[in-house]
Amino acid sequence: xxxxxxxxxxxxxxxxxxxxxxxxxxxxxxxxxxxxxxxxxxxxxxxxxxxxxxxxxxxxxxxxxxxxxxxxxxxxxxxxxxxxxxxxxxxxxxxxxxxxxxxxxxxxxxxxxxxxxxxxxxxxxxxxxxxxxxxxxxxxx
Numbered sequence: 520x521x522x523x524x525x526x527x528x529x530x531x532x533x534x535x536x537x538x539x540x541x542x543x544x545x546x547x548x549x550x551x552x553x554x555x556x557x558x559x560x561x562x563x564x565x566x567x568x569x570x571x572x573x574x575x576x577x578x579x580x581x582x583x584x585x586x587x588x589x590x591x592x593x594x595x596x597x598x599x600x601x602x603x604x605x606x607x608x609x610x611x612x613x614x615x616x617x618x619x620x621x622x623x624x625x626x627x628x629x630x631x632x633x634x635x636x637x638x639x640x641x642x643x644x645x646x647x648x649x650x651x652x653x654x655x656x657x658x659x660x
Contacts, residue, residue, distance in 0.1 A: 524560060533557045539598035543633075591627035592620045597639070609642040617646065 524532045536556040540546040594616055599608050617628055631654060632639040640650075 529557060529560055532560050535598050535600065536560070536596065538600065539596055543598075590625060591629060592616070592625050594628060594630040597630070597632075604638065609639060610645060613643065614646055 533553060533556050536559070537548060537553055540552060540556065541548050546552055594613055597609060597613060599606075613630070620628060628648075630643060630648065632643065634653070
């Protein structure tokens with residue numbers, strides 16, 4: 520089931536987000552990073568539909584749904600703890616976020632992943648995404 524994180528999951532989704540930010544974006548793990556990310560999952564962010572999780576009894580996956588333009592969404596922050604990969608969480612949480620966007624009238628989406636992340640590329644292709652270019656990310660301090 521894909522849904523908003525529950526208030527009782529704040530610690531878990533914060534840890535997933537810390538792991539994502541360190542592994543994918545090169546941030547250093549720190550108490551300050553953890554504090555900033557914990558704030559991101561508190562209301563009103565949760566109420567506004569910005570975050571989704573897919574969970575079963577054994578774990579889950581996190582996905583952030585960012586809507587900057589009225590006609591498209593950007594999906595990001597997709598993360599599965601390494602021990603739980605290969606169980607379909609990526610497909611489920613991204614598909615759920617896309618369905619939520621469609622209900623809101625959005626018909627276009629974009630997401631990014633590394634060129635060597637074959638599992639993510641396969642999951643995203645299965646949902647209808649295709650590669651349109653090679654991009655980088657710049658993070659300003």
